[in-house]
Amino acid sequence: MPEVLKAPLVLEFPFTRSLGPVQSAFLTGLRERVVLGVRTSDARTLVPPVEYDPVTAEELRDLVEVAPTGTVTTWAWNHAPRRGQPLDTPFAWALVRLDGADTALLHALDAPGPDTVRTGMRVRIRWAEERTGAITDIACFEPYDGAAPRLTGHDGHFDNAVTGIVAPARLDYTYSPGRAQSAYIDALAGHRTVGERCPACRKVYVPPRGACPTCGVATAEQVEVGPRGTVTTFCIVNIKAKNLDIEVPYVYAHIALDGADLALHGRIGGIPYDRVRMGLRVEPVWTEGARYPDHYRPTGEPDAQYETYKELL
Amino acid sequence: MTREIAVIAFAQTDHRRTSDELSEVEMLMPVLHEVLDRTGLQTADIGFTCSGSSDYLAGRAFSFTLALDGVGAWPPISESHVETDGAWALYEAWTKLLTGEADTALVYAYGKSSPGSVRDVLTRQLDPYYVAPLWPDSVALAALQAQALIDAGETDEPALAAVAARSRAAGQDNPHAQLRGSVPHGDYLVRPLRTGDCPPVGDGAAAVILAAGERARALCARPAWIRGIDHRIEAHSLGVRDLTDSPSTRLAAERAGAFDRPVDTAELHAPFTAQEIVLRKALRLDDTVCVNPSGGPLAANPVMAAGLIRIGEAAARVHRGASDRALAHATSGPCLQQNLVAVLEGDPR
Ligand SMILES: [Zn+2]
Numbered sequence: 001m002p003e004v005l006k007a008p009l010v011l012e013f014p015f016t017r018s019l020g021p022v023q024s025a026f027l028t029g030l031r032e033r034v035v036l037g038v039r040t041s042d043a044r045t046l047v048p049p050v051e052y053d054p055v056t057a058e059e060l061r062d063l064v065e066v067a068p069t070g071t072v073t074t075w076a077w078n079h080a081p082r083r084g085q086p087l088d089t090p091f092a093w094a095l096v097r098l099d100g101a102d103t104a105l106l107h108a109l110d111a112p113g114p115d116t117v118r119t120g121m122r123v124r125i126r127w128a129e130e131r132t133g134a135i136t137d138i139a140c141f142e143p144y145d146g147a148a149p150r151l152t153g154h155d156g157h158f159d160n161a162v163t164g165i166v167a168p169a170r171l172d173y174t175y176s177p178g179r180a181q182s183a184y185i186d187a188l189a190g191h192r193t194v195g196e197r198c199p200a201c202r203k204v205y206v207p208p209r210g211a212c213p214t215c216g217v218a219t220a221e222q223v224e225v226g227p228r229g230t231v232t233t234f235c236i237v238n239i240k241a242k243n244l245d246i247e248v249p250y251v252y253a254h255i256a257l258d259g260a261d262l263a264l265h266g267r268i269g270g271i272p273y274d275r276v277r278m279g280l281r282v283e284p285v286w287t288e289g290a291r292y293p294d295h296y297r298p299t300g301e302p303d304a305q306y307e308t309y310k311e312l313l
Numbered sequence: 314m315t316r317e318i319a320v321i322a323f324a325q326t327d328h329r330r331t332s333d334e335l336s337e338v339e340m341l342m343p344v345l346h347e348v349l350d351r352t353g354l355q356t357a358d359i360g361f362t363c364s365g366s367s368d369y370l371a372g373r374a375f376s377f378t379l380a381l382d383g384v385g386a387w388p389p390i391s392e393s394h395v396e397t398d399g400a401w402a403l404y405e406a407w408t409k410l411l412t413g414e415a416d417t418a419l420v421y422a423y424g425k426s427s428p429g430s431v432r433d434v435l436t437r438q439l440d441p442y443y444v445a446p447l448w449p450d451s452v453a454l455a456a457l458q459a460q461a462l463i464d465a466g467e468t469d470e471p472a473l474a475a476v477a478a479r480s481r482a483a484g485q486d487n488p489h490a491q492l493r494g495s496v497p498h499g500d501y502l503v504r505p506l507r508t509g510d511c512p513p514v515g516d517g518a519a520a521v522i523l524a525a526g527e528r529a530r531a532l533c534a535r536p537a538w539i540r541g542i543d544h545r546i547e548a549h550s551l552g553v554r555d556l557t558d559s560p561s562t563r564l565a566a567e568r569a570g571a572f573d574r575p576v577d578t579a580e581l582h583a584p585f586t587a588q589e590i591v592l593r594k595a596l597r598l599d600d601t602v603c604v605n606p607s608g609g610p611l612a613a614n615p616v617m618a619a620g621l622i623r624i625g626e627a628a629a630r631v632h633r634g635a636s637d638r639a640l641a642h643a644t645s646g647p648c649l650q651q652n653l654v655a656v657l658e659g660d661p662r
Contacts, residue, residue: 004333009428011372015441023442046553048443054548074464074556076456077504082433084448093453093503095552104552106444106457114504119464135443167446169437173372173429178336209382210339216356216385218342
């Protein structure tokens with residue numbers, strides 16, 4: 001059995017999200033160093049404010065300013081900050097009920113050590129130097145024993161209110177394709193295309209995924225297919241992909257390798273794009289040191305008859 | 314309720330820290346075969362198939378459709394998927410059977426946490442405006458809940474350590490468990506939680522089969538009848554909730570009939586020790602109830618399958634006559650945000 005293949009995989013997206021009126025006012029307020037809550041019909045003040053009452057589902061719009069000072073309602077000491085968290089030195093996670101609010105806000109609390117933190121301690125907001133209208137405009141909380149500062153009296157209406165946020169998200173993985181696909185990739189590096197046969201229906205799957213999707217049983221018997229095959233269907237790509245050094249237009253095709261019961265896909269080269277056709281016989285072209293075929297090119301054989309590949313479309 | 318529906322079979326993988334040599338479908342398929350074999354059913358005999366999983370765990374797009382390769386979905390089957398724990402897939406299957414549109418259902422769930430960092434992955438389920446940008450990991454949020462309980466005088470660190478020790482001692486008898494026997498309680502991960510207060514990170518899969526009425530009796534010597542099942546959710550903002558209580562669990566339990574008569578067994582989906590304290594209170598479980606005889610999620614916690622496993626473990630005890638009335642609980646979201654409760658009973662012996 002070949003060794004298990006592994007490769008780093010990074011999933012990274014900037015999520016662009018629009019804001020409702022209450023979220024917009026709250027995040028714009030943070031940009032301006034004003035903290036806003038929202039009032040419910042039973043006179044609770046929710047901070048952070050939400051668009052709808054979490055109990056009654058009633059629409060909430062009544063913005064009210066609260067203080068940048070507050071009280072820790074619970075906390076947890078984080079001695080090993082992780083990527084993306086508000087501070088890169090040890091800190092406490094804390095839920096903080098700001099003065100004037102009835103609910104608590106989650107953020108980091110910058111404190112010298114766990115022995116200096118307790119539930120009930122007084123804290124205030126430390127503002128980020130650069131603020132854009134995001135929850136990270138609060139850099140963190142810090143211990144504070146003084147009186148609550150006077151409110152600005154803000155009514156929650158701002159010029160140039162933020163209407164959206166861009167939240168980057170990155171997750172790192174170590175990808176491993178599993179037994180069947182590892183064997184396939186391994187054989188491919190030796191310029192051999194090896195599929196797997198279903199013990200029940202006898203179909204040969206290329207690339208194999210370890211199971212016959214029709215029968216729901218494991219495939220294990222390895223079967224070398226190709227190298228030649230037949231174009232079963234194709235499309236013409238007219239738009240250049242980012243980071244891909246291939247001249248457009250080019251042809252991307254489904255190719256049924258000889259002996260396979262499933263078509264795989266690949267690029268067709270060595271022939272003008274407008275001459276590619278169903279039934280065209282092709283073979284893989286390997287570049288120096290490559291672990292997989294660069295593309296497929298015509299073999300020069302007569303085209304395959306439709307009857308021979310119609311089940312593989 | 315006009316139709317009696319039962320869990321008639323349960324199977325699970327051995328849960329392991331890594332399973333690099335297996336793709337998700339390769340990990341899942343043996344469990345599907347095992348659960349079908351227990352009933353003598355084949356895929357074609359199953360009326361409805363429903364699964365629970367999350368592509369974010371392994372970073373593998375559309376893994377839930379690839380997982381269907383292991384079912385054998387041709388000719389086309391009646392199928393659905395939930396992007397949460399498989400316990401909710403079971404709930405969907407239960408409703409499908411209630412309608413009478415199917416007599417049997419296959420429910421499965423799997424999670425492969427080893428390729429990624431599950432603590433970070435789970436931050437992506439949080440409020441994207443106010444919380445997710447801070448990347449508070451799952452252990453940190455559970456630690457906030459634990460501290461709230463300690464502050465309220467409802468537990469302390471030794472009591473939490475005792476929950477961990479009891480769970481892993483019970484896990485000793487569970488051949489599928491990942492953490493078994495005597496496990497050091499370890500250092501703080503996020504204080505007040507130590508490594509021992511947290512579930513093992515690992516890969517695994519589970520499957521159950523549901524059947525209605527006489528079909529269940531024909532396929533299983535002692536079906537685990539679902540007498541009630543309900544799920545409830547709380548506000549998503551942590552600062553709105555009382556983290557020392559679980560009103561959603563209590564309400565789901567009430568609606569599932571859990572308080573009508575005492576249960577002898579409870580399988581609780583409490584991945585963190587402190588959450589067992591919260592659940593015991595919400596579910597009014599006293600010391601006469603056998604809690605997590607499987608070891609629970611502190612012994613094996615394949616994310617997305619661990620809740621379904623609670624139902625499977627509870628049902629398996631009914632099947633083998635070790636329980637007459639068992640409660641199974643599943644959770645989803647941070648700090649027990651959403652909770653499902655099922656009550657399972659065996660026929661009188
Ligand atoms: Zn087959």
